[in-house]
Structure formats: structure tokens, C-alpha cells
Amino acid sequence: MMTDLNKALIDFCLRIADNSLIHAQRISEWTGHGPILEEDIAMSNVALDLIGQSRGFYTYAAQIEGDGKTEDFYAFRRGEREFRNKLMVEQPDNKDFGFTMMKLFLNGCFDYLMFRDLMKSTDETISGLAAKSIKEVTYHVRHAGDWIVRLGDGTEESHQRIQNSLNELWPYTNELFEQDSVDALLISNGIAFDKEKFRDEWTKMVHEIFAKATLPVPENNTYSPTGGLKGIHSEHLGYLLAEMQYLPRTYPDAVW
């Protein structure tokens, strides 16, 4: 019989893994289509890092669940309502490089602070995965932050475009900090940490870059998309999964 703590730990791992995987799936859409060849290479790196993170957390979830599940089960055999990623990362990029960089930056700053805390987790696997991931996320934040400054302080057109991306994505940032009973149980056991406690630091981090990029931060949100924790997503996720899961779903008995 699985304990409540283990159940919570599985949920916790799947949330991080789903978020990284769906984000990676979006970023990897750029491979071969970037604005310069150097960016094709950089974005492939980011996608590879994120896939690596998702594999680590999926594998740990499978290990706790202990019924023969694998990383690929979680990635390819679950439906729309079972995915726990935040709504921000599933939003389509529509080949808008600024939008991709803004997403990477906003989510990356959050991941950076989350992994920094998780390195102190009493669960050694979690702290180990966090220690590996934070190195990668540090680079993602720097890379995306540099581009936001260049685009914000570049041409009139780039300034307007990156401002539009910020305005569009800003309402999604509230969801990053959402927590529920899963988090509460892990926090009380020293496995996870209260995300509210680094919210001010996150705000400072992103404001600093936006100031350098000459981008005014939008006013308080009147509308704040939410639902990831309960698996209630935007319409975009279904299409993303349909494409990503097509082969294992079509040939359920095949090994690849």
C-alpha cells in the first residue's frame, strides 16, 4: 500500500517532468528554423537539457510507483487531463523567437529558484536532480535574458514585439507559484519548499532584466490562466500530445 507521502512525491515529480517535457517539445520545434544557425544550436541545447530533466524526474516517479512503469509511459501513454505542466509552456510559439525567449526566461527564473531550494531537499534523489538541473537552467536564464535585452533595446520593431510577448505571457506567471496539498505535505517533510517564499526574489530577477531591456512590466493581472495542477489545460495541449504520442499510440506493442 503506497503511503500518502509517496503519492505526493510521485505527483510532485510528474509536475516538474511534465513541465520540462512540454516546454522541450515546443522549443525543439525550432530545430532547423532558427533566426541564425547559432540559435538552432543553442535552442537544441536547451531542449536537450529540458528533456534530460523530464527523464530524471519521470524515472524517479516510476521508481517510487514500482509497477514497471517507465519514463516513456508517462510521456507517451497519458492523456490531456493527466498532464500537470503549467499552461505557459504549452502555448504555441508560432515561430516568434521573442515569444520563445520570453517563455524560457519567465519559466527559467522560476525553475532556477525552485531548483536552488530543492538542492536542500531531504530526499537525496530530488536534491541530486536539482543540483544537475540548476546548472542547465542558469544557462537558459542567461541566454534568454541576453536576448530579451537585445530585442527590447534593439530596433523599434523588436522592442514592440518583445513587449507584446511580455504582455501576453505575464498573466501566466501567477500559475507558476500555485501550490496545493501535495506541496504542503512535502514541505512539512522537508522534501520541498514553499514557493511563495521566493516570489519576491523572482519578481526582482525578472524586473532587473526588463529594466535593462527598456520594457515596462504590465500592470497587475486582471486575468490569470490556471489549471495545470488539476490537468485542466488550454486547447493547445491536445494537439501537442496528439503529435508527440502518435507512434507509441498507433503501435502500442512496438519497441523503438
Add this chain to the structure above:
Amino acid sequence: MRRLVVTIILAKLIRPVIPMDINVKMDDLSEKENAFNDSIQAGKVIEPKDWMPEKYRKQLLRMMSQHAHSEVVGMLPEGNWISRAPSLARKAILIAKVQDEAGHGLYIYSAAETLGMDRSEMIDQLLSGKAKYSSIFNYPTLTWADIGAIGWLVDGAAIVNQTVLAKCSYGPYSRAMLRICREENFHNKQGYQILAYLMRGTQEQKDMAQDAMNRWWWPALMMFGPSDKESPNSADLLKWKVKLFTNDDLRQRFIDRTVEQAQAIGLKIPDDKLKWNEETRHYDFGEINWDEFFQVINGNGPCNKLRLKQRNDAHANGQWVRDAAKAYAAKKKVN
């Protein structure tokens, strides 16, 4: 990240140099050219600052820029399956492989720049359709097995070509090939492994693999170019040791090494005339459809228009980003 940094450093180190002495008189020229030919025969490696005949420079620039374009256009058919790779491990391997191709493109563009043409100018030639790239990438990737076939057959053919190019007479090109071959060997193995998995899988997977084999075999053989009798540039390139073997030699080498690999995993090669010849110690093979080859080269392959459109779209779509980066860099310089 490591790869990106290395590539950027390399790009900065290799500055374009125009290796052409425009003040040379005609008599001197033929003398110089003879001396150049002799030094190549003696095994000298030509470096960017060395004198070289204009035709040598042009031929190399044509070859190297085509090669770089092929790496970049080659990202498209494989990139087509990144979003649908059937496992997380396969997805990661495929992204890493396509990323390698981007790295190869950058590396060869940098090496080609030493012959006096800017990367942006080479890219303009690709986008306008003036410059060619390998005809193989004008075929579509229709199933997952095609990703295996590209890695195994297309990269396998490329390795046969590039292993020889690594010994060519132009230093920057030969060094680029040495490095690239190491990565291509990994690509080749991952492609073969994809097909090997399919061939020991379900009947549907086996059919998928054989179908890919049937569609990619002949285009892979065409990658070596037309028969030497019909290859207009071959004679010069052989003389200058830019090429060390003829197209037909290399094609034969590829067939000889690939047939047994196919047999080992149960794939049938779609050529009824394929047969081991005890006398020549090589495989005999059937007639290549050169009409198809020239059709594809001349823009009428199944994906020529699509590939050029994809490259042009990416370039146009990224214009505002490149403009912004330039404007920002200029501002920072002034301040």
C-alpha cells in the same frame, strides 16, 4: 553549450582571406600554376594564405559552400520527426544529431570563408536557388524508419565521401572533415540501430524499415554524383587532390560496405542485379536512374520547393531578430 562556444571561437579565429595575387603577369601565372600543381603532387597541404589558382579557389568554394548548405538543408527532413520521435531517448538522440548537422554547417561555412566569401553571401546564394545542396535532401521523410535510413545510408555515404576529403589538399577543409567524420560515425550507428530495432519488432515495424530501404537506397547511391564520364568537374578536382577518388570508386566502396550490414539485420536491397563478383572482389549492381538524379538536381524532386521555402521562411522570419542584434551591438559600441 560546449559545442556552441567552440564553434564561435573557431568562427572568430578563421578570418576570410582572399588568397589571390592580382598583380601576377600571365607568364608568371603559368609558372606559378605549375609550381602549385607540383607542390600538390608532392603532398603539400594548401593553407588560406598560400597562392592558389583562381580556378582552384572557385572550385573549392563551390564544393565547400554546397557541403555547408547540405548540412543545413539536411536538418529539415530529420527535424521533421523530432516532434514525433517514439521515445524520449530517441527524441534526445535525434535533436542532438540534427544539432550536430547545424554545427557542421557552421564549421564548413567558416572554413569556406577562408576562400574569400562571407557566410551571409553563401546563404544568399542558397536562398535564391543559385547554390546547390545535396540532392538527397529533396526526398521526403515519410515514416520513422526514414530517420533510420538517413542515419545509416545517407550519413554512411557521406562518411565514405568525407573520409577521403579529410585527406584533400586544402587544409581548412581537410581539418573540418576530420572532426565531422567522428560525429558522422555516431549518426551512422544510431541510424542503423533504429532500423535494427524495427527489424526485430512487429511485422508493421519490419515493413516500415523495408519500405524506407526501398525508397532511400537508390537516392543514396546517387549522392556520389554522376558517373565520372559525366561529371564536369572531376578531372580538375582529381588533379588538385581536392578529390582523391572518382565518384564511381566511392560509390562502389559504399555499396561494398553496406550490403552486409543490410543482410545482418534482414533488410533486402532493392536491386535484382546486386551480386558479389568473385573476380573483381566487388558487388555488381544495377543501373542507376540518372534521369531521376538530374530531375532532382534541376529542381524537380519531391521536396525541392519545400526545402527552399522552409529555409527562406526561417531566414525571413528571423530578420527582425538579426536586425535587433545588430542595432543593439551598434548602440553598445557607441556608448
